[in-house]
Amino acid sequence: MIENSLYDKKSLLTITSKKIDWKEIVKDVVGFSNAEGGIIEFGIEDDAEIPVSSQQIPDSLKTMLVNNINGKTNGVQISAEKKTYENGGETILLHIRRSNVMATTSDGRVYMRNGDNCEPITGEDLHRLAEDKGCYNWELQVSNYNISDCDTSRLKYILDAIRSSDRVSEFVKEKTDTELLRYFALLAEDNDMMTYLGVTFIGTQSQRQRISNAPTLQCFKYDEYGEKINKWTWDDYLSAPDEIMEQVWQTIPDWKESQEISDGLFRKNVMAYDKNVVRELICNAEVHRSYAITGDIFINIHPDYIEIVNPGRLPYGVTPGNILHKSKKRNPNYANLMRALKYVEIEGSGYDKMYEILLQQGKNVPKVIEGDDFVSVKVCRRIQNSKVLELMDFVEKHYQLRQKQKICLGLIAMHESITARELEKLLELNNADSLRPWLQPLVKQGLVISRNVRSRGLEYRVNSILLQNSEFRGTTSLKRIEDYRLKELIIEDLKLYKEAKLADIRERIGPEISEKRFKTQILSLEEEGIIGRRGSNRWTNYYLISTPKSK
CATH class of the missing domain: 3.30.565.60 (Heat Shock Protein 90)
Structure with missing residues (x-):
């Protein structure tokens, strides 16, 4: 099993060697506890999926592990069990429950599980974590109201809605009314008093008014x-x-x-x-x-x-x-x-x-x-581009796309042309590998095409054939103009206006083209000795030195 936010594996030597690194073990336990809980499996090597067949776990090792962790942490709830694999090898599964208070090491350190790592929490983040734990306590806070005092019509509605929902398993639906209420935390675990969450959903007006911070x-x-x-x-x-x-x-x-x-x-x-x-x-x-x-x-x-x-x-x-x-x-x-x-x-x-x-x-x-x-x-409120709506309607009817690909196609269509880096930013992704499942299926199906643009890398746009098939009637745009054509337009502009600022040139040629692209092409024309400049910074004016020879 791959290590993730809910699972970690460690060698058995971690808890059987002469010098056990309890600080590292406790850090991971506290991190899981402050996050969503999870499992640490002791007895699996980093490069293995199962234990060796000869590995046997004495019961005393489980007890030793739990006792040491309990003595070195605060606010942690754990249990340990032995797991036997088909080859006969054994491991220890340490189950860590999500804590409803802030879990810490015995010396006051706080950690949080993030992905497959446990990170220290300090400063402002401690306040935010405490606030989140307070929310968890609010849900499970036991009220002063017995289930017999609830709004009976609301109780019946909630129970019927849960039992008719296709998002609830048949096993859960078969529970008794009381068991079902406890399963969804509407009723306290050890008595018939409603929790704050229970009062919020099945309580009366006066009951909701008397608990703290009911939703309004x-x-x-x-x-x-x-x-x-x-x-x-x-x-x-x-x-x-x-x-x-x-x-x-x-x-x-x-x-x-x-x-x-x-x-x-x-x-x-x-x-x-x-x-x-x-x-x-x-x-x-x-x-x-x-x-x-x-x-x-x-x-x-x-x-x-x-x-x-x-x-x-x-x-x-x-x-x-x-x-x-x-x-x-x-x-x-x-x-x-x-x-x-x-x-x-x-x-x-x-x-x-x-x-x-x-x-x-x-x-x-x-x-x-x-x-x-x-x-x-x-x-x-308003539609920013009605032509994109027409395009997406056509794609919905004629192509089988996953949600990720629909989102990616919509963003590309809204921007006409966009680089991979810009897509990563809009989709809140960290790297090109993360972008691949969003973008590559669109490229493989021919819905999106790419071209290599100097200084910008790969640039993506909707395939013109798809635009024609969908009767896409977008306005003509210079956003996808080739670099050499943009240079020609800059030269023609300077022929006509003699001397001009970059902003004025861009406004006349096509403001939909990014300022960065204009700067890149003007710099290239300067290096070729075709245009020159006077002034500096925002007072810079460009002028034509010579006309390039036709090839």
């Missing part, structure tokens, strides 16, 4: 001058989170507005805001916000965009730059329940889905901003 939401509509012109609120604790989501969609008329675009001989209406995108945004705000601090979720509706703002920062390890790929459960039980009720996508795929929907509609992708005590997500 406010929506404001602004005009083009930034003045508030309407307001809707869900801050009276009358509704559970799933009810709030439905009421937001049904109550606010702005969601139902649409934009009309041409579709051949006909007209087509595109909703201002897709229902799945709105629900995903609100649910993300509810599920991933910090319940360790007080504050409402806000929806701000502006003429050109909506903004969802929730209190607290992003979970530890998640940033606006990696949110498309990084998945972190701040409120895991809340997330599991909303997933079972079909209000959120499978873990880690929510932003992927929003990217896919928005790009298929010719709109920009969501913009995530993290402040000192808030997170906001902005989604544009």
